[in-house]
Amino acid sequence: MIIIKFLYYIVYRLFKLIPRREPIDHLLASSFIAILFTTNLVTIIVLIELILHAYFNAAEQITVGIVLIALFLIIYIYCKWYFIKKEKYIEIITDFDEKNKSSLKLMGVLGIIYTVATFLGFYVLAVYSSNGTFF
Numbered sequence: 001m002i003i004i005k006f007l008y009y010i011v012y013r014l015f016k017l018i019p020r021r022e023p024i025d026h027l028l029a030s031s032f033i034a035i036l037f038t039t040n041l042v043t044i045i046v047l048i049e050l051i052l053h054a055y056f057n058a059a060e061q062i063t064v065g066i067v068l069i070a071l072f073l074i075i076y077i078y079c080k081w082y083f084i085k086k087e088k089y090i091e092i093i094t095d096f097d098e099k100n101k102s103s104l105k106l107m108g109v110l111g112i113i114y115t116v117a118t119f120l121g122f123y124v125l126a127v128y129s130s131n132g133t134f135f
Contacts, residue, residue, distance in 0.1 A: 007114065008033050008083060009096040013104060014111025026089040033083075034076040036118050041075075042068060043122045050129050 012029035083089045100107055 005088075005092045006096070007036070008089070009092055010107050010111035010114055011036065012089070012093060012111075013107035014115065017105075017108045026093070027084065030079045030083040030089070031076070032115075034072065034079040036115065037075050037079070038068075038072040039118050039122050041071065043118075043125055046125055046129065050125075 008029060011033050012025055015025040015028045015032070083092075096107070097104070
């Protein structure tokens with residue numbers, strides 16, 4: 001669970017780099033982390049599919065799409081419930097801010113790296129798997 005909290009924190013710090021009038025960085029981080037977690041999970045699923053060479057036909061692709069949308073909604077609702085409704089974001093931010101007082105900008109940079117790496121990894125996997133040159 002500490003990894004999920006840390007990933008939330010670095011994404012929060014990423015949004016904290018952008019000045020805003022209202023303090024909504026914790027809300028943005030909760031929504032965006034759901035997108036990142038879903039992308040990570042889809043990347044893992046596609047990688048496993050490629051390793052096992054289990055290709056889907058058209059009917060199965062529609063089912064997979066529905067499952068992926070449902071999976072995103074579940075992750076999104078869970079992130080909203082866990083981070084926002086249970087107000088865990090306060091505990092996470094306070095705890096990590098105290099531990100990392102000297103490196104708050106570094107945490108924002110880690111958030112940028114995690115975000116870019118997530119989408120770049122998904123893109124690279126999609127490009128190479130569509131060309132059939134990945135494995």
